[in-house]
Amino acid sequence: MKNEKKSLLKSILNGRNTGLLIAFAVLLIIAAIITPSMYSISSFMNMFQNNAVYMMLAVGMMLVIITGGIDLSVASTLGLSGVICSSLMSKNPEVPAIVWVLLGILVGALCGAFNGFIVGYLKMVPMIATLGTMYIFRGFAFLASGGEWWFPHQFTEGYVKFATGKILGVYNILWITIILFILFGIFLGYTAPGRRIYAIGTNKESAKVAGIKEPQITFMAFTICGALAGLAGMLYTANYAICYYGMGDGYEMIAIAICILGGVSITGGKGSIDGVIIGALMMSVITYFISLLPGLSVWQSAIQGAIIIIAVLINIFTGLSAKKRVLKERGALI
Template structure:
């Protein structure tokens, strides 16, 4: 009889071991992503020696700065089990209004232009936050509707016209080309924003509540967390970062158009998913978001250097995103099973 009991107890061990492995992977996901980025960089460098030059690395990181800023805001939204499909339109609206303003007031201080764009984005974020948290509209529906509204407003205020570099003052265009302590201003802005975000997430009560709301909304509500405030906050932050990015985008490309950043929200979401942010909410690290944005930046830079067809570039990026999603799902299942086993023990 004892042998029967022992035989019955043996089969679960492989499942437990598999679960333990997946749980361990979740703890070192960022290291794995960093390893993949290093390996990919080595492979690309072997095929094209110009990839890891100082000039190309600087261009690559500069081009990734705006993506990383947007991915930070999107990560906070996704962690609360939300989504924001309006950030491309918010970016375009902010960029267009600021571009029109600096074209009329040529002497406007660049810092005021940045502030104006950020305020416009915050206003857009507040509207979405109100619809999601107060009215109770699903985030995907609310942001899809506002995406079309913001995009329509962009075409309306611009009357369908572009604003080109010759209409903008040099002081505004130089925001994206200037340097602070030898580092491109866009990179410096991204570093400052992430530094503030790391402190906010790790050392403030509100930062921890964001994860609590996404992890288990019912428990968060019972524990006294004001979910309305948290949702308003994350969508407002997302809007502000999108507004700021609109100013940086127009400065970088020296052009403001009605269709600016159309579809760019999907790239931002992809960076978050690659970085390990769970689309189910409640989990995700800012370090992973940075790496996810960097990986997309490397792919955008490396694939053309390898003479990969533009059509295949999109397919390759999609494949990598799909693999990342599958890994995230498997790891999450492993973590959930591991937690369940611990509770039973």
């Protein structure tokens, strides 16, 4: 009994997310001192509305990274699904918005399934496979758009309202993100396919021996990642009421960055939805904070890059100290 209590306290103190939360709190305090104007409900809402797309991409990316892979093609998938949805929407304005949402998810899922097929069944290196599909999907996005741009007046009200409408004073796009967080928290923590994703990422061979069909799970992870990217693409166009084939270029890096900030191990097998939520919150606060400082908006990408490096370094050192602690508890000689 006593032991359990101690371990609970210890686990809170040594937990991976505790450091993240402390860093987040420090960041909020610094922001409060320098830019108090940030602290209003409306500005927070705007901040999260602008970052919801990143959060969706990060959730899908997390699944793929936990299997030990990486998906560089999410930004191109986002572009492709956004272009297909808005081009068809501008031609058929009478169709309800939910159809376009489903179409976006379908397009994304197809892209993801292609990735999953070549990675899972044909055993390609995920980095190179998705590098190739990144080119391919972006090219298809251009072909689908024909080089055209869509501007706010071409978007139907229902389509735009799907993301920017409000329920209980909160933007729809935020509700969708919150629902996704809850859904994937349950999926990863409490369902068999979710646990299998971890099993594959931790040790492929032993997962195989345990009877897990590794290609199937990899395929599933990539398909879900693609579907989320497709959904994000549709919501991106609805949120900003603008669409062109090159939209979202470089978002894959931000999604990966959020995952790493949130403690998802790039070698696979480690990571949880709460970490990603904190990582996403941190990333959005940092970006918003920098954009509020006068003359500092050019610093954004440099600071983001530096933050990722520092976050990974901290991850590695906490991982090392955790290993040492475990060895000590077992009474091993160090």
